[in-house]
Amino acid sequence: MRVSRERIEKDLKDLARFTADTGGRGITRLPFTPEDRACREAIIAKFGDAGLHVYTDGIGNIYGRREGSQPGLPAVMIGSHLDTVINAGIFDGPAGVIAGLEVVRALNDRSIQTEKPVEVANFVIEESTAFGKSCIGSRAVAGVLDYDELATLKDKNGKSLQEAFREAGITKKEIEAARREKGSIDSYMELHIEQADNLIRADKPVGIVTAIAAATRFRVNITGRASHSGATPMGERKDALCAAAEIILGIEEIASAKAGKDTVGTVGNVTVRPGAINVVPGEAELAVDLRDIDKDAKDMATEKIISLIKNTGENRGVKTEYTITASDTPVPASQRVLEKIKEAASEIEIPHLVMHSAAAHDAAYLAEVADMGMIFIRSYGGSHNPEEWAEFEDIARGTEVLLEATLRLST
Numbered sequence: 001m002r003v004s005r006e007r008i009e010k011d012l013k014d015l016a017r018f019t020a021d022t023g024g025r026g027i028t029r030l031p032f033t034p035e036d037r038a039c040r041e042a043i044i045a046k047f048g049d050a051g052l053h054v055y056t057d058g059i060g061n062i063y064g065r066r067e068g069s070q071p072g073l074p075a076v077m078i079g080s081h082l083d084t085v086i087n088a089g090i091f092d093g094p095a096g097v098i099a100g101l102e103v104v105r106a107l108n109d110r111s112i113q114t115e116k117p118v119e120v121a122n123f124v125i126e127e128s129t130a131f132g133k134s135c136i137g138s139r140a141v142a143g144v145l146d147y148d149e150l151a152t153l154k155d156k157n158g159k160s161l162q163e164a165f166r167e168a169g170i171t172k173k174e175i176e177a178a179r180r181e182k183g184s185i186d187s188y189m190e191l192h193i194e195q196a197d198n199l200i201r202a203d204k205p206v207g208i209v210t211a212i213a214a215a216t217r218f219r220v221n222i223t224g225r226a227s228h229s230g231a232t233p234m235g236e237r238k239d240a241l242c243a244a245a246e247i248i249l250g251i252e253e254i255a256s257a258k259a260g261k262d263t264v265g266t267v268g269n270v271t272v273r274p275g276a277i278n279v280v281p282g283e284a285e286l287a288v289d290l291r292d293i294d295k296d297a298k299d300m301a302t303e304k305i306i307s308l309i310k311n312t313g314e315n316r317g318v319k320t321e322y323t324i325t326a327s328d329t330p331v332p333a334s335q336r337v338l339e340k341i342k343e344a345a346s347e348i349e350i351p352h353l354v355m356h357s358a359a360a361h362d363a364a365y366l367a368e369v370a371d372m373g374m375i376f377i378r379s380y381g382g383s384h385n386p387e388e389w390a391e392f393e394d395i396a397r398g399t400e401v402l403l404e405a406t407l408r409l410s411t
């Protein structure tokens with residue numbers, strides 16, 4: 001192999017030292033904390049050691065640039081994020097940044113001069129843990145970050161993201177300046193651990209991502225009539241929770257059998273009022289999350305869920321209302337980048353699975369301004385928990401694919 005498993009392992013273990021005290025329960029590196037700042041300094045030093053020209057944009061995304069031989073060409077960019085959830089593993093995010101860095105070092109080792117520049121990127125605040133919204137840095141790059149909304153995103157102490165940026169000396173103007181023009185980045189690739197078990201089941205170290213799924217989210221409010229659980233005959237009830245139960249099972253059925261083959265639907269939260277053992281529930285509220293990589297299938301499932309909500313209300317004589325709180329569009333990988341990654345994996349004979357990403361990533365936003373592709377790495381123990389684990393050998397194999405794809409895209 002042209003990439004170094006040892007260097008990748010050392011870097012990931014180095015970065016894992018920058019954590020809040022978790023009592024040994026994985027690592028926690030939230031934005032604007034001392035550990036986050038120290039980690040940023042460490043990656044800047046590592047980029048510098050690899051001979052990269054380091055710069056940051058207005059919102060604090062960090063880039064390391066290796067010039068190409070043809071001035072003026074847009075860069076091939078490889079990136080991910082270094083912030084984590086609470087009690088995270090050491091791979092979700094950092095693996096992608098370090099893989100990019102290792103690609104550059106492998107180019108350096110062989111004195112390979114690419115025509116286009118190669119850049120490695122670290123996007124800020126990818127995790128929604130601290131402020132409740134994900135991919136802040138990459139949304140800014142895509143020009144889809146709403147500055148006014150930042151005032152409404154608050155951490156657990158009530159500080160808004162807008163305030164946190166202001167304290168860090170980052171103003172609206174600077175955040176807007178982080179935006180890149182479409183085409184100013186040639187292509188963007190992100191290596192990330194898989195956050196499910198598809199690669200384990202397929203017994204493959206590497207996944208090649210065809211599309212990133214997107215969510216439609218609903219809040220459903222059901223209003224029946226709260227009444228005495230002993231005194232109200234069964235035929236006289238307007239039980240909001242029974243209606244909610246019917247809707248929950250209906251959503252399961254729609255997502256399982258009446259939508260697209262990749263559709264998944266979840267009711268992750270139910271609030272019942274008044275919530276007493278001796279009262280027929282008068283109100284229920286549901287949080288619905290529907291995801292797909294196929295926009296048409298997701299739209300069709302959305303229509304079916306809306307009909308289900310209405311029909312259930314009518315049949316049960318309860319009032320149902322719904323609000324669609326998010327409706328994002330699934331993001332396909334660019335055919336050009338996808339083909340190069342597939343060619344790369346075949347050329348160097350890395351066993352791989354062609355698959356989609358069920359989770360969101362910075363890559364979904366970079367796709368607004370660059371041709372995008374993603375590489376997944378088999379990961380054990382899930383992610384967003386201390387048990388998350390990828391073999392360094394697998395990351396090295398994925399990085400080798402990334403290197404080969406970079407060579408193909410950068411000339």
Ligand SMILES: [Zn+2]
Pocket residue numbers: 081092093126192
């Ligand atoms: Zn991640």
